[in-house]
Amino acid sequence: MRIDVVTIFPGYLAPLDEALVGRARRAGRLDVRVHDLRRWATGVHQAVDDAPYGGGPGMLMTAPVWGAALDEVAGSGPTGAVPRLLVPTPAGPPLTQQRVAGWAGEPWLVIACGRYEGIDARVLADAARRMPVEEVSLGDYVLAGGEVAALVVVEAVSRLVPGVLGNPASAELDSFAEGTGGLLEAPAYTRPERWRDLDVPAVLRGGDHGAVARWRRDRSLERTATVRPDLLDALLARDGNAALDARDREVLAACGYDPAGRARPAAWQTGEVAADGARPDPGR
Ligand code: JAH
Numbered sequence: 001m002r003i004d005v006v007t008i009f010p011g012y013l014a015p016l017d018e019a020l021v022g023r024a025r026r027a028g029r030l031d032v033r034v035h036d037l038r039r040w041a042t043g044v045h046q047a048v049d050d051a052p053y054g055g056g057p058g059m060l061m062t063a064p065v066w067g068a069a070l071d072e073v074a075g076s077g078p079t080g081a082v083p084r085l086l087v088p089t090p091a092g093p094p095l096t097q098q099r100v101a102g103w104a105g106e107p108w109l110v111i112a113c114g115r116y117e118g119i120d121a122r123v124l125a126d127a128a129r130r131m132p133v134e135e136v137s138l139g140d141y142v143l144a145g146g147e148v149a150a151l152v153v154v155e156a157v158s159r160l161v162p163g164v165l166g167n168p169a170s171a172e173l174d175s176f177a178e179g180t181g182g183l184l185e186a187p188a189y190t191r192p193e194r195w196r197d198l199d200v201p202a203v204l205r206g207g208d209h210g211a212v213a214r215w216r217r218d219r220s221l222e223r224t225a226t227v228r229p230d231l232l233d234a235l236l237a238r239d240g241n242a243a244l245d246a247r248d249r250e251v252l253a254a255c256g257y258d259p260a261g262r263a264r265p266a267a268w269q270t271g272e273v274a275a276d277g278a279r280p281d282p283g284r
Pocket of ligand 1: 089113116138140142143145146
């Protein structure tokens, strides 16, 4: 898989030389290229930003600079190849493991890192005329730019690319992946058996695999109901009654989660930007 990252701070992407991603790059399983947006800036000051029309604080990155950069980068592949353009922004739909898994199946991604107050909206509208474009948020907070979000996307996608992760089974067992059915993982323990007066739960040392599975599911349900009840809401909205057995219901009731009286989460936003710049209809 090829991933191009365009940024005014290429040094910010230095962590991509390290660990899992760095190793996969050196092994030739990942082709990651980082580009300095200023290469496409013109004029003596090499400016990439300007004041927003309509007023307001801060500066916006300009369309001519981003347009030239994306034309060249997106045109640098094999004849006929078109990348998927990803744009980190706090105004985008959230990153999910499902979106990550979809991107991991793509041959080529380009990530555009904004700075300041973001990028002139016409850049994405124009790009969407010739390539799929998705905005993505990592959560409800504002960074100084898209670079850290780009690191997150590259790492999350890379570990799902065949041959990148040492043990492919560990990807399937993660929280949010299909394997655990949308629940957070139970707490985990390794040796020593007793540490600072704290013991590993006896059931995990007992060799009863059925009991271990049930214990882990109980702890998963408790943890999810407590810290991420929205994930249980989504599970119930998707799978209905089949999602929970009688024991599950007991465990959830004991921690105050009521499967009946929950608002249904909306099935929203893929993040795709249409060629005219329009966003998908949320259906509400
Ligand atoms: C901030 C461009 N949701 C995480 C996130 C992603 C991107 C940005 N902020 C937060 C951002 C300024 C300019 C992107």
